[in-house]
Amino acid sequence: MTGDISDKVFAQQVIARLPPAAPSPGFEAALLAAYDAWNDARANGAWAAWKAGLRRFSEIVWPGAPLWAPASVLAAALLMGASLGALLPAAANAEPAGFSLEQPGSFSLLSSDLPQEDMDGRS
Amino acid sequence: MHDPDAEDVAKAGRGDRSAAARLIGRHTPKLLTMARRMLGSQAEAEDAVQEVFLRLWTHAGRWQPGKAKFETWLYRVALNQCYDRLRRRPTAPLEDAADVTDDAPPPDAGLDEGVLGREIARALDALPERQRAAILLCHFRELGNIEAAEIMGISVEALESLLARGRRTLRSQLAHVKDLAGDGA
Numbered sequence: 001m002t003g004d005i006s007d008k009v010f011a012q013q014v015i016a017r018l019p020p021a022a023p024s025p026g027f028e029a030a031l032l033a034a035y036d037a038w039n040d041a042r043a044n045g046a047w048a049a050w051k052a053g054l055r056r057f058s059e060i061v062w063p064g065a066p067l068w069a070p071a072s073v074l075a076a077a078l079l080m081g082a083s084l085g086a087l088l089p090a091a092a093n094a095e096p097a098g099f100s101l102e103q104p105g106s107f108s109l110l111s112s113d114l115p116q117e118d119m120d121g122r123s
Numbered sequence: 124m125h126d127p128d129a130e131d132v133a134k135a136g137r138g139d140r141s142a143a144a145r146l147i148g149r150h151t152p153k154l155l156t157m158a159r160r161m162l163g164s165q166a167e168a169e170d171a172v173q174e175v176f177l178r179l180w181t182h183a184g185r186w187q188p189g190k191a192k193f194e195t196w197l198y199r200v201a202l203n204q205c206y207d208r209l210r211r212r213p214t215a216p217l218e219d220a221a222d223v224t225d226d227a228p229p230p231d232a233g234l235d236e237g238v239l240g241r242e243i244a245r246a247l248d249a250l251p252e253r254q255r256a257a258i259l260l261c262h263f264r265e266l267g268n269i270e271a272a273e274i275m276g277i278s279v280e281a282l283e284s285l286l287a288r289g290r291r292t293l294r295s296q297l298a299h300v301k302d303l304a305g306d307g308a
Contacts, residue, residue, distance in 0.1 A: 007290035014293060015262040018247075019240045020152065021159035027169055028147055031176050035135070035143040038180045043138070 129188035136183030147176065150194075153264065154201050160259050161205040163248050171204040198264070198274045202256055209252055239300065246296035254289030257282055 055067065062070040128149070134142035154175060158168035178200050186193070247255055253275070260271040261282075272282040 007287070007294055010294050011258060011290040012262050014243050014246075014297065015258065017239060018160070018243050018263070021156040021165065021168060023151060023155055024165070024169060027155075028151055031147045031151065031173060032140070032144055034173060034177060035140065035147075035180055038177065039138050039140070 126188055126193050128193040129186070132179070132183050132186045132193055133188070135180065136186060143180070146179070150197060154197070157198070157259055157263065158201060158205055160244070160247060160263065161202070161252070161255060162208055163244075167208055171201065171208060174204050175201045192270075195270055195273055198260070199276070202274060205256075206252065242297065242300050246293055249296055250289055250292055254285050254292065257285040258289045258293065261286060 054071075058065065058067055058070040062073070128146065131139075131142040131145050135146060151172065154172050155168055158171045159165060162168050162171065175197065179197065247258070250258070256275060257271065260266050260274060261268065264271075266274070268279050268282055268286075272279045275282060277285075
């Protein structure tokens with residue numbers, strides 16, 4: 001045990017006498033520059049991914065067109081849709097459309113105003 | 124457990140340059156010395172430290188403070204970098220032997236200290252890599268056995284065994300050095 005302790009003290013003293021490794025001039029600046037590069041790539045990466053997605057979408061809706069063309073058509077379509085959405089409910093209230101399964105139908109198989117057909121389909 | 128680095132790691136992950144600079148300033152000297160002692164080459168040590176910081180930046184955004192101490196994680200990455208580089212070496216190259224002579228301290232230090240430093244560096248280089256890592260973590264970084272074992276990914280008992288063998292070998296390797304012979308005995 002005594003031997004082990006003295007080995008420990010010896011190692012401690014030996015390591016303490018090792019000179020520290022000094023970084024090359026500009027090494028820490030290079031590390032910081034690497035951080036800046038990583039940070040730029042990260043920021044540009046998000047923007048580049050967004051732009052690439054938009055470009056793919058525009059190639060589907062309008063192949064070969066510059067990016068602004070489908071974007072402005074999309075904006076115009078949205079504007080038109082919003083305007084129609086704002087106007088249409090008033091028109092729909094004036095004349096109700098549609099039907100309900102719970103209300104009786106407006107026609108009857110027995111109604112006399114339907115064209116009469118015989119079993120062979122002749123009128 | 125308060126981790127003094129946790130806040131800076133989170134900030135650096137969000138793009139805070141000054142937090143990154145603080146982390147670099149705080150950890151580079153010791154990381155570099157550790158890598159230098161493990162690899163025996165200044166250029167390789169700097170490459171390894173650069174790689175460690177790149178790993179840090181890419182993981183900083185996902186860092187979870189409560190899980191592990193940041194420094195433990197950092198030294199584990201550094202040690203793995205050193206192991207990878209040591210394993211990639213086909214044989215002990217001649218330039219490594221030449222590189223050991225680079226250990227000489229600045230010219231203003233005494234010649235004896237320079238010779239002594241080289242002798243110690245040579246004895247340390249001669250140790251198997253895991254014994255060397257254990258000695259550097261416990262005696263150079265002055266970490267406790269539990270933390271050093273965690274960094275090395277081994278049990279405390281295994282670490283103690285590596286330390287005991289490493290210290291013994293180091294002592295026998297340096298037995299011929301007069302300046303050290305009386306110090307530890």
